[in-house]
Amino acid sequence: MSTVGIVTGAGRGMGLECARRLADDVDRLLLVDLDEATVLAAAAELSGAGHRAIVEPFALDVTDPGALARLAARAGESGSLRAVAHAAGISPTMADWRRILHVDLVGTALLAEALRPLAADGTAMVCFASMAALLGAGEPNAAADEALDDPLDAGFPDRLRDALGPAVEEPGVAYSWAKRGVQRFVRREAMRLGPLGARVCSVSPGIVATPQGLQEAANHPSMKALVDGSALGREGRPEELAAVVAFLLSDGASFLTGVDVLVDGGVLAALAGRS
Template identity: 65%
Template sequence: MTTVGIVTGAGRGMGEACARRLADTVDVLLLVDRDTAGAEAVAKELNGAGHRAVAEPFGLDVTDREGLARLATRVAEAGTLRAVAHAAGISPTMADWRRVFEVDLIGTALLADALRPLATEGTAHVYFSSMSPLLARVDPDPAVGAVLDDPLHEDFLERIREAVGPDIEQSTLAYPWAKHGVARFARKEAVRLGPVGGRVCSLAPGIIDTPQGRQEAAKQTSMQRLIDVTPLGRTGRSEEVAEVVAFMLSDEASFLNGIDVLVDGGVFAAVRDN
């Protein structure tokens, strides 16, 4: 059996670190990124290093339904879907509120929708959420939660704006709501895939030293305050996150399902009661 893995956002940052960590766990590794050149560079390096997997770059925006259908077709051609590390996403300073929702939440749902028919015994997914919903104390009532749980509704953006209110048009508020939606979606997808033996979890990184993280830190002074109170006294490294992802996707984690794993160096523990 030829096993297939997918890493989205594989051209840099935590996605790249996940690709490097997973390169010896599957036979074919599809490196998905809208930055095709970045994915190609990582694939070239991995293939030159003698890893188990044959790394293939796959240029794709995760909001592109036709592109996701092509991705699913490629997986089916290559073998059996074993592991999905969905690290692609954007942060508040990178786009307006609509695009934040489109990429971070709707894109996650679209990816899952395209890959769902390929799930089988041993398939495992990890979607990247965030610690931001915990810090922002996002806790929707059932009516708002119902809207958030239907990200593929054709009027989702209008519905979530009406449910939460006009403040959602601030990207800094849209981001924790979108990432909260990702964690909720992972739980529901775990229920959907469980009967065929598939698993789905989400992972919430804290402040990780990546190009995207440094961009946010330069524009949001609150991030330095969070670093200052982190019990471990530093930011995280992409490789540390990738190690947790690799475990979550492995057979050793075969009963881990439907939860959000916080990887933040203890910062939420330090601030949660304040």
């Protein structure tokens, strides 16, 4: 049976690099992005590069259940779902706090819900979280975590605000908590997928030289200090993140599930060393 891969946020940056890696690992690769022009360009580029996979673009919003149902139907009719790299997301300079929570956490849960019926022995999924979850989510808060753990509840954003107060309306704070929610989500999803022989992990990038990352750095000068003080003293490259994702999706990681992998060039190591 043909194998199928899905990459979201595939139009550019880390998503596109993940797509490049997966294009030789599956028979059909479905590229997903909200921006139709970029996902069409990405599909054309990969299709012309001699990769193994037949590449198919999908322009859709990962928070749209109907669109995700169509994506799942297409994947199901194309073969067995082998790999999913969920890189789609928005950062603090791109939207308000509610939209950030909706795209970055609710969208992750909706995608997983849509694809769960396709999971089988050997299926693997990687969801993008962020180093920000470990830096900016603040002190442990049981009520906030309880809200994060039910992102498909209609009142989720308001429940999180009740737990955290108005501080969560700052986009950077919302982003940190949304990504904490992704890290927590994969633990629960691992328990749902495990009996099927399927796996799910999250990856938490540090500061990476992508268009989105550069936009954030331009608006937050403090990010340069984190890079300069990190163990490696540089930004990450998109292909470095894609290599980690490719491993997590591979058979070489067959006993790895329900965990977050921090890929930050040693930012947190440096910060811990100063405390």
